[in-house]
Amino acid sequence: MEFAFDSRTARLRTELLDFMDTHVYPAEAKFAEQLAGLTDRWAWDSAPVLADLRAEARRRGLWNLFLPGAHGAGLTNLQYAPLAEITGRALHLAPPALNCAAPDTGNMEVLAQFGTAEQKQQWLTPLLDGRIRSAFAMTEPDVASSDATNIATRIERDGDEYVLNGRKWWITGAMNPNCRVFVVMGKTDPDADRHRQQSMILVPRDTPGLVVERGMEVFGYDDHDHGGHAQLTFTDVRVPAANLIAGEGDGFAIAQARLGPGRIHHCMRAIGVAERAVELMCARAEERVAFGKPLARQGVVQDWIAESRVKLEQLRLLVLKTAWLMDTVGNKGAHTEIQAIKIAAPRTVQWILDKAIQLHGAGGLSQDFPLAAAYAGIRTLRFADGPDEVHKNSLARAEIRRQADKRGRR
Numbered sequence: 001m002e003f004a005f006d007s008r009t010a011r012l013r014t015e016l017l018d019f020m021d022t023h024v025y026p027a028e029a030k031f032a033e034q035l036a037g038l039t040d041r042w043a044w045d046s047a048p049v050l051a052d053l054r055a056e057a058r059r060r061g062l063w064n065l066f067l068p069g070a071h072g073a074g075l076t077n078l079q080y081a082p083l084a085e086i087t088g089r090a091l092h093l094a095p096p097a098l099n100c101a102a103p104d105t106g107n108m109e110v111l112a113q114f115g116t117a118e119q120k121q122q123w124l125t126p127l128l129d130g131r132i133r134s135a136f137a138m139t140e141p142d143v144a145s146s147d148a149t150n151i152a153t154r155i156e157r158d159g160d161e162y163v164l165n166g167r168k169w170w171i172t173g174a175m176n177p178n179c180r181v182f183v184v185m186g187k188t189d190p191d192a193d194r195h196r197q198q199s200m201i202l203v204p205r206d207t208p209g210l211v212v213e214r215g216m217e218v219f220g221y222d223d224h225d226h227g228g229h230a231q232l233t234f235t236d237v238r239v240p241a242a243n244l245i246a247g248e249g250d251g252f253a254i255a256q257a258r259l260g261p262g263r264i265h266h267c268m269r270a271i272g273v274a275e276r277a278v279e280l281m282c283a284r285a286e287e288r289v290a291f292g293k294p295l296a297r298q299g300v301v302q303d304w305i306a307e308s309r310v311k312l313e314q315l316r317l318l319v320l321k322t323a324w325l326m327d328t329v330g331n332k333g334a335h336t337e338i339q340a341i342k343i344a345a346p347r348t349v350q351w352i353l354d355k356a357i358q359l360h361g362a363g364g365l366s367q368d369f370p371l372a373a374a375y376a377g378i379r380t381l382r383f384a385d386g387p388d389e390v391h392k393n394s395l396a397r398a399e400i401r402r403q404a405d406k407r408g409r410r
Contacts, residue, residue, distance in 0.1 A: 009079045015060050016086050023056055024090050024097060031093050035225050042175040042215070044225045045096060045133060053097035054130055064108075064128060066100045066265060071112045071128060077261070077323035081268050085316075088272020091377065092225045095269065099128070101226070103136040103172050106262045107183050110200070114246045114254055123181050123202060132180040137168040137203075137232060138255065146390050148255055149194050153186035153234060155201055162188075162201055162244065164209075164237040175215045175228030180205050184234070185255060188248045198251030202243040209237035219376040260331035263338055263385045267319050267345035270381065271312065273374050274349040277356040278308050280369065284359050295359065304355040315341075315348045336398050339391040346381035347388075353378060 005013060027049045034047040044050075057063055064072040065083055075083075087094035095101035104127055111124040126132045143150040153166025166186060173179050181204050188199040203210060215222050216229040223229060246254060282305060285296035295301045322341050325334035353375045357364035364371045382388050 076327045084268035085272040088269030089276040107134045135174040137184040155186040164234040169231040173227035174230035196249035200245040209235045281356040
């Protein structure tokens with residue numbers, strides 16, 4: 001069993017660490033300042049410093065690292081994992097600087113895998129170039145979206161067009177005016193088999209009848225520095241039939257293909273969030289004195305730091321194993337591990353962030369440190385791409401079957 005990075009990963013990792021130290025971390029304050037000065041606060045990718053970072057990332061060969069195959073850097077999941085982790089240390093700046101930010105990543109994967117030549121030319125190429133943003137419109141306010149077959153938005157054929165009617169919410173990135181296209185999931189045939197009722201279709205932002213109703217907040221944070229989350233309505237929205245992705249009834253399968261890589265990318269970056277929290281925790285513990293000695297010498301603080309390191313190393317190994325399985329046996333073969341990391345990562349990182357906030361005192365709750373905003377973001381991962389309970393139920397059923405099969409072979 002080999003734990004070392006291969007030569008390409010090691011080279012890219014060295015390059016990325018240097019890029020973070022020399023460009024990303026020094027730009028964080030400037031990015032925040034420029035965001036505050038934008039005419040449209042949602043247009044985060046219009047901040048001039050981000051354009052500079054992107055140019056440097058491209059020059060260094062750090063562009064589109066997430067995407068395998070000819071359209072991207074051609075990395076495996078296992079090669080990308082330690083790189084995504086590093087970008088998680090500056091979650092609102094590093095991923096977009098490398099054009100590796102969700103939800104664009106998942107949408108690019110969908111278009112690369114399922115899109116027609118025309119769809120790729122119109123939407124994938126500008127996304128790969130970082131010229132536009134996109135959003136994935138699946139979750140709805142009127143149904144339990146944890147069961148994707150509940151999706152109620154209608155996509156109905158009318159001659160050479162499809163007509164959409166319905167409501168969506170928590171659509172990440174949709175408040176950004178530079179989000180030019182939505183990948184929308186809805187029902188084309190409510191009478192079909194349960195997993196063949198849904199389809200996906202491309203809806204340009206300026207299509208009549210598509211209205212961005214409002215931005216959504218998470219614990220008071222509107223996430224404007226990442227395009228926000230929005231509630232949308234579709235009222236008799238008409239798009240060409242050629243905008244359908246793959247075929248009618250393929251929506252659920254496409255969603256599953258999209259969510260597998262999306263889930264592990266979230267988990268990879270979450271490890272980076274936790275690593276930075278541990279760094280801040282250790283620095284704070286050495287700087288602050290309480291009851292006559294540094295916090296770093298307080299037993300409870302030492303316990304938090306030790307537990308954080310143990311939990312973090314366990315999580316990293318599980319994520320790397322999952323990435324390796326996705327590369328070797330495919331997303332379906334790694335389904336159990338993907339569910340396991342989706343359960344473990346938000347819970348583990350949330351625990352570490354909680355301790356880091358506690359160690360920082362009232363400062364940990366403030367905008368002066370990234371911890372509170374990170375906590376709000378990580379907490380959303382217990383819903384995003386499926387809530388904990390759905391993954392636990394599925395994982396338990398698979399384990400029960402596995403154990404029954406094992407008993408039957410004895």
